[in-house]
Amino acid sequence: MSIKSEPVPVVLSPEPNRPTGLKLFFKKCGQQKALLAMSVPFLIWLFIFKYVPLWGWSMAFQDFKPAKSFSEQEWVGLEHFTFLFGDEAFLRVLRNTFAMSAINLILGFVTAIFLALLLNELRHIAFKKVVQTISYMPHFLSWVVAASIISYTLSLENGIINIALMKFGFIDEPILWLGIGEYFWGILGTSEVWKNLGWNTIIYLAAITMIDQEQYEAAEIDGASRLQRMMFITLPALKPTIVILLIMNLGHILEAGFEAQYLLGNPMNLDYSEVLEIFVLKYGISMGNFSLATAAGIFKTVVSFIFLFTANSIAKRLGQARLF
Secondary structure, three states: OOOOOOOOOOOOOOOOOOOOOHHHHHHHHHHOHHHHHHHHHHHHHHHHHHHHHHHHHHHHHEEOOOOOOHHHOEEOOOHHHHHHHHOHHHHHHHHHHHHHHHHHHHHHHHHHHHHHHHHHHOOOHHHHHHHHHHHHHHHHOOHHHHHHHHHHHOOOOOOHHHHHHHHOOOOOOOOOHHHOHHHHHHHHHHHHHHHHHHHHHHHHHHHHHOOOHHHHHHHHHOOOOHHHHHHHHHHHHHHHHHHHHHHHHHOOOOOOOOHHHHHHOOOOOHHHHOOHHHHHHHHHHOOOOHHHHHHHHHHHHHHHHHHHHHHHHHHHHOOOOOOO
16 A cells, blocks of 8 residues: 655745845846936936926916016916817817828828838848938938928929829819918828838838747748738737837827928918917917917827827737837
């Protein structure tokens, strides 16, 4: 008769001197002194230029007069916010800002991912570098130069767009593209793609280089085509990067730009070209109504926070990559 002995459970006791909580935090800080020292100038800059100016938000609740001291200012509560949301011009500007931001966001993401996928498939290194260089170059042009090029391209008399469309019989007479408000959003979206497409692809190309090449080799051996490798290997690997960038861009949904709209806008397309930044400059700062300008800035910040946290929360619930 054999006696079977049951295994004795082993209880692992915690290490006697293992730091926890604050001790672990300070230990990690001690191990990364160089990184912390490098971050100090940035934290000082952040505090001085980002947090200290928040005191100026108080102007939105005052009838602010620059000549008076803080104690002499007249407090008006939410009067400026009420005026903003009851003003037809502000609502129109808000519509334009959201529309142009959405167009730039969608076109920017789709075209940048598409170009990154195509560049990744190029095997001729010299041709690949030429394409990358050509696509990057417009990003380094100032919007003053870029707007001049766009205006000349779309001009009524010598614009290459009108000449080409008339040559191929699509139109019978030249079109004043920048004089028709309904065309402005499309023109701006196309201009943003032309100027920033190459630059936006950099981060996607960097993410693609991190993909294990053995996956492509195994897929090729199994008979997968290039399109199938892109669909089932490259795009899924890019998914975390796409989600993170989408969350970050949604946090800037009310920042449709300023220079492009200001330089390409004119009285004929004003109803479609004016955005929040131009509204603040024209009706706030230029007219000395700093309280109204501050109220519009607070509104933009609050909306940005709402979009950022909402997008991050949705990504968290769906089990996707997120900022925090």
